[in-house]
């Protein structure tokens with residue numbers, strides 16, 4: 001868990017995956033995002049598909065930031081074979097980390113088998129990539145989140161992730177249901193789509209046990225957390241004197 005009091009500031013970025021996922025992103029937008037990810041020493045940089053991987057790989061080369069892509073983003077409704085083929089292409093293009101969007105329409109229809117099939121194929125095709133599965137928790141009841149988590153654990157993915165950031169977001173309750181559903185399994189949790197993407201919110205989810213935050217707002221969030229680290233001041237926290 002993140003401890004701002006003791007963390008080496010260069011390690012702060014490793015709690016964050018940076019991304020440029022908007023539909024109209026140009027090569028220039030992707031390159032700028034990569035440069036930010038490198039400057040903030042993020043864990044990975046994501047674009048919305050494998051298309052941008054050659055550009056990302058060029059930009060992050062030698063930095064320790066992993067080149068990453070989203071699969072079937074943002075809808076996740078593609079057939080499992082299409083998802084597997086996209087994953088294979090991403091691996092061939094040099095991806096180091098991959099986030100796939102789960103077919104929650106199938107899950108909510110009771111078709112867990114399709115979800116299991118697509119996740120198994122994803123993990124197999126991903127090989128040595130770090131694998132992450134996005135649920136889109138805003139559209140799932142607690143029991144749906146638990147069923148989705150079971151499929152993620154069964155598939156052997158490395159991370160389970162709350163949201164794409166393209167639809168409704170994630171709240172602390174949904175995150176804790178997801179976190180608890182994978183507790184003790186070794187599957188790690190990634191939070192994204194928190195609205196608004198503010199430092200206090202990112203910090204709150206990290207304190208609640210998130211292993212990683214995915215966000216488009218890396219500079220704003222990491223700058224604020226670093227300020228908190230340097231000053232020992234938590235924004236919004238009241239001092240004992242102020243509470244009296």
Ligand SMILES: O=C[C@H](O)COP(=O)(O)O
Nearest residue numbers: 019165192193214215216
């Ligand atoms: O991983 C997801 C994306 O980084 C989007 O997250 P965001 O909506 O919180 O910026």
